[in-house]
Amino acid sequence: MAHCGGGGLPSRRPGAQLQQETAVESLCQSLMLDDVMLHDGRYRAICGAFGGYLQEWPDMSSACYAGGFGATPVQEVSNGGNSFSCSGGGSTKRKSDAYLDAKGECKRPRGKQQVCELDQSSGRGKPEKAKPAGTRKKGDVAAQKQDPRAAGGQKTDYIHVRARRGQATDSHSLAERVRRERISERMRYLQELVPGCDKVTGKAGMLDEIINYVQSLQKQVEFLSMKIAASNPVVNFDIVEDLFGGRRLGQACSPAAATMPMPIHGQMDTSCLQMQQMHQPAAAGFGLEMVVNNQYTPAQSRPLPAATPPPVSAGASVESCLDVNGAAAWDIGSQNLFSGFDAQFQQVQSDCLLDNLKMEM
């Protein structure tokens, strides 16, 4: 019976991963010597986990699907990745757990160590579903092999998946299973990223948490950038020009505007937010014209007659102007902004301005 150790290794590409290969090779050979045979299903389960990382080499995934499923597992990896394929149906399982641990190390090394570790944990996790986890008999060997494994970044062309015991073996289910495993891998990774996600179990709960987290992050970014924008001496945002074509407000020239960073990709354009008291009728639909103008000395030499309130349809137009996600946060932020401007506004007889601002909002 061709074993993973015997069958796959010699053909591997020499050179770069020589160390790993020899390590893996020796490991498998030692396993063979000890007459440890991996239950097919168990091994397949582990191999299935690799699918999760095929994502990182998208060109491989198609090859994997094409090559892997349904085929006899004795395919050699073309580029020499150390994908194991244990052929031999009906191999009995002895010391399965130990082998599994070793197998966890035998996995194809991926570029990222983190991914590798996930790999191993997932690989161990899956079989434990079928059988209770036993003691690690080959723990030393397994630990030994970890480093060379993690360091490698081999890509494999094929992923060999075989059905677990008692499960469907047609290619669709296999593909489905690989896909599911891939997804759960990613969900696990996300779970680590998102704080508080580990309290929830189940896909829906985690997804919910993730969505909340992303939204709150976005709001945070918006708010921060708005604060930064507000802090610049003279900020000149020029939405109106772009959007309403012709409502050109005189703008205080702002050296800051040039350097004004709007780093938020896509959320805030380079278009500017302009808050200024202009002599426009308080008709809605003029869009947002707000000039964050700290120098309230009407340095604007231009005439500022009766401070007709700039039409502020803060919520809607701001969003559309700035292409901002998360309207709620923007509203909150802009409300804060407005309230902060009370002092300045009053300087320029902008009581009505403020009232209108509040009205609009």
Add this chain to the structure above:
Amino acid sequence: MSGRRSSSRGNSVSEEEINELISKLQSLLPASARRRGSSQASTTKLLKETCSYIKSLHREVDDLSDRLSDLMATMDHNSPGAEIIRSLLR
């Protein structure tokens, strides 16, 4: 989240809800050139994008915070700008 119909915890969450959540997540993600009718955005790809997006958001928040703190440090405390920021932070 108020928008989500929560399933009874005993049962498995329905597929429909999960798809709903996933599409919601997709809408949150920055427009990675969503082709029209990209309803078949693979979940795996989506999750991966979410990962990278979250990471980039982290970076951005850090960057903005640094910049803001720098600004606050250098800014004259009496300037209107500082006033604004203080009011925002309140």
